[in-house]
Amino acid sequence: MRDFYGVDLQTPMMLGTARYPSPAVMENAFRDSGASVATVSLRRERGAGQAFWDMVRGLGVNLLPNTAGCHSAREAITTAQMAREYFQTDWIKLEVIGNSDTLQPDPFGLVKAAEVLCADGFRVFPYTTEDQVLAARLVDAGCRVLMPWGAPIGSGMGLNNIHGLRTLRAAFPDVAMVIDAGLGLPSHAAQAMEMGFDAILLNTAVAEADDPATMARAFALATEAGALAATSGPMGMRDMAVPSTPLIGKAWL
Amino acid sequence: MVDVTIIGAGVGGLWAARSCLARGLRPRLVDRSGPPGPHTCSWWAGGMLAPECEGATAEPSVITHGRKAAALWGDVTTVSSRGTLVLAPERDRAELNRFAARATAHVACDDDAIAVLEPDLGARHKRGLFFAKEAHLDPRQALNDLVRSLAALGVVIEQAEITPDNVQGPVIDCRGLAAQGDLQGLRGVRGEMIVLHSDEIMLTRPIRLLHPRHPLYVVPRADGVFMLGATQIESAARGPMTARSALELLSAAYALDPRFAEAAIVEMGADLRPAFADNVPRVVQRGHVLHLNGLFRHGFLMAPALAEQAAAFLSTSKTGDLFLEN
Numbered sequence: 001m002r003d004f005y006g007v008d009l010q011t012p013m014m015l016g017t018a019r020y021p022s023p024a025v026m027e028n029a030f031r032d033s034g035a036s037v038a039t040v041s042l043r044r045e046r047g048a049g050q051a052f053w054d055m056v057r058g059l060g061v062n063l064l065p066n067t068a069g070c071h072s073a074r075e076a077i078t079t080a081q082m083a084r085e086y087f088q089t090d091w092i093k094l095e096v097i098g099n100s101d102t103l104q105p106d107p108f109g110l111v112k113a114a115e116v117l118c119a120d121g122f123r124v125f126p127y128t129t130e131d132q133v134l135a136a137r138l139v140d141a142g143c144r145v146l147m148p149w150g151a152p153i154g155s156g157m158g159l160n161n162i163h164g165l166r167t168l169r170a171a172f173p174d175v176a177m178v179i180d181a182g183l184g185l186p187s188h189a190a191q192a193m194e195m196g197f198d199a200i201l202l203n204t205a206v207a208e209a210d211d212p213a214t215m216a217r218a219f220a221l222a223t224e225a226g227a228l229a230a231t232s233g234p235m236g237m238r239d240m241a242v243p244s245t246p247l248i249g250k251a252w253l
Numbered sequence: 254m255v256d257v258t259i260i261g262a263g264v265g266g267l268w269a270a271r272s273c274l275a276r277g278l279r280p281r282l283v284d285r286s287g288p289p290g291p292h293t294c295s296w297w298a299g300g301m302l303a304p305e306c307e308g309a310t311a312e313p314s315v316i317t318h319g320r321k322a323a324a325l326w327g328d329v330t331t332v333s334s335r336g337t338l339v340l341a342p343e344r345d346r347a348e349l350n351r352f353a354a355r356a357t358a359h360v361a362c363d364d365d366a367i368a369v370l371e372p373d374l375g376a377r378h379k380r381g382l383f384f385a386k387e388a389h390l391d392p393r394q395a396l397n398d399l400v401r402s403l404a405a406l407g408v409v410i411e412q413a414e415i416t417p418d419n420v421q422g423p424v425i426d427c428r429g430l431a432a433q434g435d436l437q438g439l440r441g442v443r444g445e446m447i448v449l450h451s452d453e454i455m456l457t458r459p460i461r462l463l464h465p466r467h468p469l470y471v472v473p474r475a476d477g478v479f480m481l482g483a484t485q486i487e488s489a490a491r492g493p494m495t496a497r498s499a500l501e502l503l504s505a506a507y508a509l510d511p512r513f514a515e516a517a518i519v520e521m522g523a524d525l526r527p528a529f530a531d532n533v534p535r536v537v538q539r540g541h542v543l544h545l546n547g548l549f550r551h552g553f554l555m556a557p558a559l560a561e562q563a564a565a566f567l568s569t570s571k572t573g574d575l576f577l578e579n
Binding site: 021022023024025027050051052055154208210 | 310311351355438439440441465487488489528529530531532533
């Protein structure tokens with residue numbers, strides 16, 4: 001399994017910490033899924049007396065602060081620096097949003113911010129599209145993990161561009177990749193893992209389910225199933241039916 | 254002769270005093286800042302008595318006890334029992350379907366039905382949900398009415414800073430976040446509100462506008478005043494409303510009715526709601542102290558039930574279902 005800046009994750013599932021009905025429900029979702037990484041947003045949850053952040057720290061998983069809601073490289077860089085200081089980690093999920101309606105990444109701002117942050121010693125997890133050229137620029141900048149989207153954030157549509165994601169996966173065999181954003185169902189997660197991605201990151205699909213803890217567990221099981229499938233050599237597709245028992249010699253009735 | 258000391262004169266403490274009196278217990282009511290005002294978390298509340306709408310995300314105890322709140326408040330202050338109207342922009346229909354599936358006691362409305370309920374909104378909004386049994390009140394009016402009704406029964410709010418430790422006899426601690434040191438896991442959840450004035454807009458009941466990013470509620474008050482709210486931020490930062498929150502709330506109000514663009518901004522405010530990890534309001538028993546706390550966004554909905562269970566315990570030693578550990 002590919003590592004994440006030298007860290008081997010216990011499970012290939014990363015979970016966000018926003019939009020749950022309560023922190024207690026969030027804790028249950030983490031417990032029942034065994035998620036190994038929690039993403040936290042510094043922008044909206046800023047402030048003194050951080051009882052909520054203490055709860056997130058208390059989850060006992062790797063923390064991945066993000067720059068959610070940043071619309072420029074400069075904003076993202078400042079947020080990353082604040083996050084490093086506050087959470088005492090050099091991991092940063094880099095989001096530079098290019099369009100406030102679709103929340104798609106701004107590829108130009110993303111590369112710029114990644115260059116600055118990598119040079120500054122950050123371990124950058126860039127939220128990107130499936131674009132291979134952009135991915136190459138991010139790897140050149142020093143990113144050793146990529147987080148291509150499945151679909152727009154919070155849309156629950158699953159993997160929108162299977163071909164593009166497959167091409168991206170094949171193009172960078174040594175780079176750890178996380179499908180980030182847009183997953184709505186456990187089957188989407190299984191599909192991503194079957195395609196050879198190393199982990200999935202989700203938030204809304206769990207937090208807004210009627211029963212978030214059970215949905216989180218469903219995603220964990222699907223992720224595990226997909227990962228097992230990826231390592232056990234899936235059969236290829238064929239045009240012709242192939243019977244599993246030979247027809248010759250069977251009674252002709 | 255004092256039977257119980259109540260610390261904190263927000264919505265919880267005032268109701269605790271009222272419930273104790275109803276059970277023949279003489280309360281002493283103390284608050285470090287005196288009668289309710291801008292220092293009180295409940296001063297900034299929306300005043301919606303909306304257990305069904307809250308039930309889309311809240312725990313069952315909030316729904317069952319909340320359903321009785323409007324009748325109890327009716328003995329104290331003016332309660333408008335006109336229901337709640339829930340709307341969503343056309344492109345966010347999915348939000349409305351989801352909300353309908355998660356809540357009960359509502360009927361679906363088309364534009365004609367919306368126009369009958371709120372003539373100003375029917376032309377702009379095509380689909381909604383009407384929660385007929387819900388109600389609302391003016392929180393500041395309600396707090397003042399509670400203070401007056403207590404004064405009539407001889408209970409005045411004493412301004413002093415005391416903690417449960419230096420009090421003899423039973424204590425009901427209603428200090429909210431000030432009791433954080435005694436209640437592990439109690440946290441502040443920031444909320445922000447804007448008060449607008451418009452002579453043009455006529456709304457007679459709370460309106461909730463669903464939106465995947467910027468949900469909004471508008472609660473009408475007397476004389477063309479409207480309260481906008483809904484932000485819920487996991488932050489214990491006090492301090493003024495941020496420009497981002499103001500933009501979000503105001504643009505959502507504009508989407509609800511563009512005439513809000515011409516409304517006057519009367520007030521903006523922010524405060525912290527005390528909440529436990531599961532966001533369920535409760536009574537926590539610690540020796541001679543009953544902590545009535547963690548009211549979260551349900552202060553006006555849950556204070557009557559919490560107060561009654563605290564008072565019942567003091568007179569009968571029986572604990573109710575809202576007695577929980579934190």
